[in-house]
Amino acid sequence: xxxxxxxxxxxxxxxAWFLKKHSHDVTVIERxxxxxxxxxxxxxxxxxxxxxxxxxxxxIYKMMLPAWTATLGESSLDAPMLIRTKALPGLTRWxxxxxxxxxxxxxxxxxxxxxxxxxxxxxxxxxxxxEINPDYNASFKxxxxxxxxxxxxxxxxxxxxxMSAHEIQAQFLSADEVIEKEPSLTAIAGKLTGGIxxxxxxxxxxxxxxxxxxxxxxxxxxKFEYGQTVNKLSKTGNGVRIKTGDGDIExxxxxxxxxxxxxxxxxxxxxxxxxxxxxxxxxxIPLNDWQPRPSHTIGDMNLHAGLNxxxxxxxVAGTGEFTGFDTSISSNRIxxxxxxxxxxxxxxxxxxxxxxxxxxxxxRPLSADGLPIIGDSGVEGVYLNTGHGGLGFSQSAGSGKxxxxxxxxxSDRFDLTPFSINRF
Numbered sequence: 271x272x273x274x275x276x277x278x279x280x281x282x283x284x285x286a287w288f289l290k291k292h293s294h295d296v297t298v299i300e301r302x303x304x305x306x307x308x309x310x311x312x313x314x315x316x317x318x319x320x321x322x323x324x325x326x327x328x329x330i331y332k333m334m335l336p337a338w339t340a341t342l343g344e345s346s347l348d349a350p351m352l353i354r355t356k357a358l359p360g361l362t363r364w365x366x367x368x369x370x371x372x373x374x375x376x377x378x379x380x381x382x383x384x385x386x387x388x389x390x391x392x393x394x395x396x397x398x399x400x401e402i403n404p405d406y407n408a409s410f411k412x413x414x415x416x417x418x419x420x421x422x423x424x425x426x427x428x429x430x431x432x433m434s435a436h437e438i439q440a441q442f443l444s445a446d447e448v449i450e451k452e453p454s455l456t457a458i459a460g461k462l463t464g465g466i467x468x469x470x471x472x473x474x475x476x477x478x479x480x481x482x483x484x485x486x487x488x489x490x491x492x493k494f495e496y497g498q499t500v501n502k503l504s505k506t507g508n509g510v511r512i513k514t515g516d517g518d519i520e521x522x523x524x525x526x527x528x529x530x531x532x533x534x535x536x537x538x539x540x541x542x543x544x545x546x547x548x549x550x551x552x553x554x555i556p557l558n559d560w561q562p563r564p565s566h567t568i569g570d571m572n573l574h575a576g577l578n579x580x581x582x583x584x585x586v587a588g589t590g591e592f593t594g595f596d597t598s599i600s601s602n603r604i605x606x607x608x609x610x611x612x613x614x615x616x617x618x619x620x621x622x623x624x625x626x627x628x629x630x631x632x633x634r635p636l637s638a639d640g641l642p643i644i645g646d647s648g649v650e651g652v653y654l655n656t657g658h659g660g661l662g663f664s665q666s667a668g669s670g671k672x673x674x675x676x677x678x679x680x681s682d683r684f685d686l687t688p689f690s691i692n693r694f
Contacts, residue, residue, distance in 0.1 A: 275289070284483065288675070297519070315580050317391070319472075323640075324381070324640020341354055356594060360546070364546050376639070385436065389470075395472070407475045410472050412566055414467050423465075443465040443467060553629050554628040555586070557583060584615075644672065653673060655670065
């Protein structure tokens with residue numbers, strides 16, 4: 271078939287790559303000048319398969335009112351989650367579904383489904399590495415979650431005990447064992463109560479990966495139409511018409527992999543996609559010759575922040591903000607990330623070159639139930655690959671491969687049923 275993929279982030283690029291392997295004629299349409307320049311660019315870089323939890327954590331309803339009231343005063347500066355007043359009207363239908371899925375039973379079931387897709391992604395990433403050997407600062411030391419109090423750590427222990435049949439590779443550590451495994455945390459040793467090491471997890475620079483794969487896909491025959499904004503989608507007798515600034519493109523099928531913008535595009539074809547933009551921030555800081563640098567993805571589960579050493583760059587990511595499609599960078603939120611570094615790596619914070627910091631914000635496409643939406647849209651020739659929230663890198667290659675196989679009639683390779691839009 272002649273297939274157009276809209277979006278060249280992690281999801282769109284991996285989908286295009288695997289579609290080409292089924293000998294389709296593939297065109298990627300992207301409004302940016304190259305691949306991976308929107309939400310994928312500043313992704314935290316965590317490839318998380320051990321415990322890929324959705325945001326629908328049991329009890330999250332208790333955070334909703336504080337997340338809104340925090341926007342009304344100075345407390346918004348360091349709040350891990352914010353809900354702006356202007357975003358509230360558009361969150362009602364989506365929010366009710368979100369809260370409906372915040373029970374322990376559904377939370378654990380969704381982790382299991384997310385984990386299956388993340389494990390499939392690990393295999394797909396290995397396949398890509400074997401074939402094209404992309405240089406994206408990949409590391410395989412795992413994820414290290416640290417705790418400053420006992421209660422949240424016991425909460426995760428409870429969840430992992432409930433999921434013991436799924437053989438999650440999780441090792442509980444004392445505070446001393448955390449420092450032995452990750453010496454970069456020595457300065458805060460006295461503030462830690464323990465940690466969890468997820469040995470299956472990986473990390474890497476998502477932008478470098480995305481651009482390396484786009485280059486390989488182009489060499490394999492995938493066409494990339496950069497600088498093209500999709501103005502309108504319409505169904506034709508045998509396919510889909512895409513109206514861009516440079517004219518119309520006729521295709522047999524399309525894949526909507528435009529992240530948080532997918533619902534707007536799908537609506538033109540009569541499809542409701544329950545995905546909302548959750549704004550996140552990151553900063554990238556040169557590590558220079560600083561030692562000891564982190565060797566794991568570190569998640570501070572009390573501060574709700576994560577950091578990664580990606581080559582010679584430290585990436586710090588955190589915060590969730592419901593503010594519609596506002597992509598302006600708040601200096602207050604960037605300063606909040608600086609304060610997070612001071613609390614996790616105080617020795618580095620003293621010496622880091624603040625003037626060389628690269629700030630970023632992007633819109634994570636968050637589905638209403640915490641699982642991505644992958645597969646048929648309900649309209650012939652229109653497919654979806656969106657809703658991954660904070661698990662974009664963790665699930666991208668597996669999502670792209672599974673969707674390409676589904677389109678090619680090879681659905682037996684991975685079951686996409688849990689990720690079907692029909693569940694809503």
